Amino acid sequence: MSPAAWKANLVALFIAQTCAMIAFSFVFPFIPLYVRDLGVTNTADAARWAGAIGAAAAITMAIAQPFWGSLADRYGRRVMVLRSLTAASITLVLMGLVRHPWQLLVLRFMQGAFTGTVAAANALVATSVPRERLGSSLGVMQVALFAGTSVGPLIGGVIADQLGYRVSCFASSLLMLVAVLCVVVFVRESFTPPPATAARHSVLANSRQLLAVPGLVLVMGIAFLIQYGNTVIAPILALFIHELANGINAASTAGGIMAGTGVAGALSAVVVGRLGDRLGHRRVLPVCLLGAALVCLPQALVRSPRELFAMRLALGLFLGGLMPSANALLAGLVPAERRGSAFGLSATAVAMANMIGPLSGALLAGALGMRSVFVATAALYGVGLVFVLLRFRHLPSRADTARPSIVPAHPVE
Numbered sequence: 387m388s389p390a391a392w393k394a395n396l397v398a399l400f401i402a403q404t405c406a407m408i409a410f411s412f413v414f415p416f417i418p419l420y421v422r423d424l425g426v427t428n429t430a431d432a433a434r435w436a437g438a439i440g441a442a443a444a445i446t447m448a449i450a451q452p453f454w455g456s457l458a459d460r461y462g463r464r465v466m467v468l469r470s471l472t473a474a475s476i477t478l479v480l481m482g483l484v485r486h487p488w489q490l491l492v493l494r495f496m497q498g499a500f501t502g503t504v505a506a507a508n509a510l511v512a513t514s515v516p517r518e519r520l521g522s523s524l525g526v527m528q529v530a531l532f533a534g535t536s537v538g539p540l541i542g543g544v545i546a547d548q549l550g551y552r553v554s555c556f557a558s559s560l561l562m563l564v565a566v567l568c569v570v571v572f573v574r575e576s577f578t579p580p581p582a583t584a585a586r587h588s589v590l591a592n593s594r595q596l597l598a599v600p601g602l603v604l605v606m607g608i609a610f611l612i613q614y615g616n617t618v619i620a621p622i623l624a625l626f627i628h629e630l631a632n633g634i635n636a637a638s639t640a641g642g643i644m645a646g647t648g649v650a651g652a653l654s655a656v657v658v659g660r661l662g663d664r665l666g667h668r669r670v671l672p673v674c675l676l677g678a679a680l681v682c683l684p685q686a687l688v689r690s691p692r693e694l695f696a697m698r699l700a701l702g703l704f705l706g707g708l709m710p711s712a713n714a715l716l717a718g719l720v721p722a723e724r725r726g727s728a729f730g731l732s733a734t735a736v737a738m739a740n741m742i743g744p745l746s747g748a749l750l751a752g753a754l755g756m757r758s759v760f761v762a763t764a765a766l767y768g769v770g771l772v773f774v775l776l777r778f779r780h781l782p783s784r785a786d787t788a789r790p791s792i793v794p795a796h797p798v799e
Contacts (some may be wrong), residue, residue: 681700
């Protein structure tokens with residue numbers, strides 16, 4: 387693909403992913419508050435429902451992502467991006483029509499099975515940009531994620547406070563359709579279908595072969611820890627801010643704090659992505675993990691939304707470099723023809739973190755209080771730091787300096 391073509395694709399995918407993340411962030415940070423609006427008035431019960439709803443999509447996503455990743459390598463990554471965005475739009479509009487928490491739970495199961503926009507877009511980027519630009523390009527996609535999750539909660543919180551959570555669901559569905567249109571019109575893919583013999587291999591056989599690649603399971607493990615640390619706080623963050631703000635404009639206050647974290651993460655993703663391409667993604671990863679652990683701990687002691695905002699802003703600076711570094715290391719371990727499947731497997735690890743994180747965060751908050759979750763999050767990033775320092779020493783530092791992968795370009799017997 388020519389330089390002009392891959393850069394145009396990257397810009398279009400950045401815009402589409404930003405729209406998608408804004409759309410998701412209109413709704414999902416406020417699920418605990420939406421559950422209260424659906425009739426669950428007890429705070430502990432609302433946290434448990436929020437944990438279950440957050441985990442629901444992760445369960446089905448963990449099962450489905452290797453299947454979608456394998457199909458991406460067989461039929462193209464662009465069609466998988468369109469599939470995930472369209473499915474997200476449909477489920478979001480249905481979420482605006484629910485009357486009971488269990489209905490929201492069912493829709494989240496469906497959403498997890500048919501969406502997965504981040505993995506689909508990352509796989510397309512990883513197969514269309516030059517190897518020496520993998521880190522910075524995946525960093526740009528991480529900017530889209532952080533930009534969306536910063537703007538989305540801010541706007542979504544205002545909409546929720548003024549017009550209700552149902553309107554937020556409808557608005558997010560429309561914005562997801564904008565992302566679909568952007569991909570249809572502007573994104574192109576130079577895709578060569580694999581040989582017919584390769585296409586006959588099962589998802590299980592394909593996954594087993596990839597998991598045998600040295601280092602792939604390690605990278606999936608750190609992706610799991612990173613996402614687990616990100617999501618363990620999710621069920622209680624809005625409720626914690628509600629408590630700090632004494633219930634006054636809780637949704638918009640939560641949106642503002644989440645926006646600050648997202649902006650800091652977006653700026654960091656650009657800088658750290660470029661540093662990783664120059665210095666090595668394996669070298670910048672432990673620095674970001676250490677910073678995240680040190681900044682998370684004081685959040686357990688804050689007494690006002692302003693103090694929490696300052697701490698979350700600092701956290702965003704370190705969070706921005708984590709997943710782009712892990713994704714760049716992942717892409718460097720396999721040939722371009724197998725990256726859809728590789729990112730599908732990584733998405734399974736991330737989805738499992740999305741499942742376990744909210745549930746454990748909700749249970750921990752119910753047992754020891756909401757502040758204990760911040761201490762646990764700091765400990766998780768600390769575990770990730772030790773894991774990287776001990777196990778990543780033999781991985782290639784940068785994607786473009788990785789030795790030729792031992793895995794073939796297509797599945798074989």
